[in-house]
Amino acid sequence: MTQPQLSPLANLQTIDFDKLVNKDADEVRRLVEICTNDGFLYLDLTQWNGGKLLKSLDECNNIVKDWFTKPIEEKAATVTLSDAHGYKPVGQQSGVQEGQRDGYESLRLSRDCQLARDPLPPVVQNHQSTFDALHFGSHFVLQTILSALSDATTDPKNAATSFSSSHKDDSPSRSALYFLHHPPKPAGAGRLGQNIHTDAGTLTLLFTREPGLQVLSPTTAQWEHVASRPGCAVVNVGDTLRFLSGERFRSALHRVMPITDPVTGAQPNDRYSTAYFLRAADDAVFVGNDGKETTADEWFLRKFSSFTKDRSVQRLDSVAFGGMEKTLGVVV
Numbered sequence: 001m002t003q004p005q006l007s008p009l010a011n012l013q014t015i016d017f018d019k020l021v022n023k024d025a026d027e028v029r030r031l032v033e034i035c036t037n038d039g040f041l042y043l044d045l046t047q048w049n050g051g052k053l054l055k056s057l058d059e060c061n062n063i064v065k066d067w068f069t070k071p072i073e074e075k076a077a078t079v080t081l082s083d084a085h086g087y088k089p090v091g092q093q094s095g096v097q098e099g100q101r102d103g104y105e106s107l108r109l110s111r112d113c114q115l116a117r118d119p120l121p122p123v124v125q126n127h128q129s130t131f132d133a134l135h136f137g138s139h140f141v142l143q144t145i146l147s148a149l150s151d152a153t154t155d156p157k158n159a160a161t162s163f164s165s166s167h168k169d170d171s172p173s174r175s176a177l178y179f180l181h182h183p184p185k186p187a188g189a190g191r192l193g194q195n196i197h198t199d200a201g202t203l204t205l206l207f208t209r210e211p212g213l214q215v216l217s218p219t220t221a222q223w224e225h226v227a228s229r230p231g232c233a234v235v236n237v238g239d240t241l242r243f244l245s246g247e248r249f250r251s252a253l254h255r256v257m258p259i260t261d262p263v264t265g266a267q268p269n270d271r272y273s274t275a276y277f278l279r280a281a282d283d284a285v286f287v288g289n290d291g292k293e294t295t296a297d298e299w300f301l302r303k304f305s306s307f308t309k310d311r312s313v314q315r316l317d318s319v320a321f322g323g324m325e326k327t328l329g330v331v332v
């Protein structure tokens, strides 16, 4: 198969993380603008921290890539507590093609379990400091972005409204690190990609290598490909931050469609990605797209329950899409 043309390409703006760490006022202003208009951006990490996070990312990716080659029985024996911790096999959710299931497996490590050291899969126990570096480094990156947004847009005299108050580091939450793998598949296998959705939580830090991620442009309402960029992560706003910000910020609709052969429909190559999901404290309260008060934990559970349903069912309450298709006036 020839190299696929990724067209149209999403023209995402780039934020320099080092400037955010140093509270550069112009960079913070741009960050607020991008979260308001797009909800998706590139985060350049090359100037910050001597590339330590990127090094631990490479190390963890290599370890987990090898783990994904283990027999399904071994992977399925991973202690699985919820959709924030454990193993997710292929096909548990609806896929990118309507009426079909998803095509990816995932190893998920919750922040609470990583901190408590229990339960952790042996593959993580054997490389604890490497996983700690990626887990807690990613958490720091997203907490830094969140406090920049909070300082710039919420009332400093009212601590209760700041985003930081609902994201205290010592509160139990569903924050988690996910490793995702879309194995190759033959023609006619069904089970492809990851269905259209918005992320349930606050902010997502996503590292992709192979193509497949697509974002629905809020300006053109077209699906656009997100190219991976060396030294950069993709950051996107999730539902919780959109709701906590009174809908000022956008949670972006996205999906994963791995590259398939245009003639046979087979997926010839593996696709891997790694995501850290910063999620609010379980008991943080906000108003969802149905106008009802919900806790962050209830929203997470409703969202992942909706992900298992067929798209025809997801359209009924729009929980999987966070109501964003209605805001954009598109049919999904």
Ligand SMILES: O=C(O)CCC(=O)C(=O)O
Pocket: 178, 180, 194, 199, 206, 208, 212, 213, 254, 256, 273, 274, 275
């Ligand atoms: O694999 C990717 O590129 C995106 C994954 C994603 O959107 C998610 O797990 O919420």
Ligand SMILES: [Fe+2]
Pocket: 197, 198, 199, 254
């Ligand atoms: Fe997502």
